[in-house]
Amino acid sequence: MRSGRWNSSASGSRNWRVRTGFALRASAFPTHRPVWGSCGRDGRILLNWRLMMLPPHLVDYVAAHELAHLRELNHSPRFWDIVSLLYPDHRSARRELNALASTLPDL
Numbered sequence: 001m002r003s004g005r006w007n008s009s010a011s012g013s014r015n016w017r018v019r020t021g022f023a024l025r026a027s028a029f030p031t032h033r034p035v036w037g038s039c040g041r042d043g044r045i046l047l048n049w050r051l052m053m054l055p056p057h058l059v060d061y062v063a064a065h066e067l068a069h070l071r072e073l074n075h076s077p078r079f080w081d082i083v084s085l086l087y088p089d090h091r092s093a094r095r096e097l098n099a100l101a102s103t104l105p106d107l
């Protein structure tokens with residue numbers, strides 16, 4: 001699957017671009033790895049296409065998580081402070097994401 005623009009209407013890249021100034025792209029990840037997104041040192045953010053099978057608010061959480069990595073390339077308290085600013089209810093979203101992840105079919 002080729003990389004392409006993320007077109008979810010509920011949590012589209014335009015929304016995040018307006019809020020943070022950064023653009024998002026969706027891409028394919030190997031399905032055997034439970035990776036929802038990644039942020040490279042070059043500032044490129046990739047999102048797992050399987051997020052399309054999840055509720056839009058969880059897509060927003062993953063997007064917020066990866067955008068926070070543009071400032072902190074770790075999971076330090078400072079990183080979670082940034083996530084909290086972008087997505088205040090991140091703890092419950094994370095729990096929900098972990099619970100739903102095991103229910104998704106492997107394609």
Ligand SMILES: [Zn+2]
Nearest residue numbers: 065069074075
């Ligand atoms: Zn992370």
